[in-house]
Amino acid sequence: MEVRERKAQTPLKEKLSDHYRKRDFTPKKKDVSKLGIAFFWGMTISLFLESVFYLIPHIYSGWNMVIFILLAIFTLFLTTINWMGMFFGSTGFVDKELSKKHFPQATETPRGWKYCPTCQVDAPPRSFHCTHCNACILKRDHHCFFSDSCIGFYNQRFFILYIVYMNWSHL
Structure with a gap:
């Protein structure tokens, strides 16, 4: 009960300063x-x-x-x-059906391909994971600003x- 009373008694200036002190001002990717x-x-x-x-x-x-x-x-x-x-x-996102389309009978990652642990897909050569898009991209060059x-x-x-x-x- 004392905590509620103390919160109710804090002045507006302190509430605002606490709010801005705890706020994260770092720019987000989006x-x-x-x-x-x-x-x-x-x-x-x-x-x-x-x-x-x-x-x-x-x-x-x-x-x-x-x-x-x-x-x-x-x-x-x-x-x-x-x-x-x-x-x-x-852009050419890599999905789970891509390896099945090219290697229908493969049970593991095809030779020359790599497994992306973030996307959990088999990615073909020259494809890379983009942290901004959070996906693997075919023949990825860069993420355009x-x-x-x-x-x-x-x-x-x-x-x-x-x-x-x-x-x-x-x-």
Whole structure:
């Protein structure tokens, strides 16, 4: 009974200070990925607007200006399409049926494959476990900060074209 009375008597200032002292302010993996996506879209849109409404009209005039504005719009479109291919596309997650599909009569891990204890699956060569996605990815290259997805077997072409168009847009 005394504990309840003491808790009820603690002032609001002490409650708030206890709350913030116990709180964990370290960034989480999902928060960092959201910041990466926000950074990508913020920089892309701001650079596009700056180039279309300020840089191109001050450097070019007449038909040259129209051509470069259309080129900027086309580049933004291609960059967005390839980003969406990375973000929404399949990365090639390894599942339990993959080894059964290629080795139907195998009772143990096939030769050259490895067992992932985290996913509890047999993973083919050149596949790696991603701690961000918490899955094994076929032909995993890296976990992309800007799309919050692993770059793997099925979305690597979108990543390469995304990098090409992003570099082209900065020329």
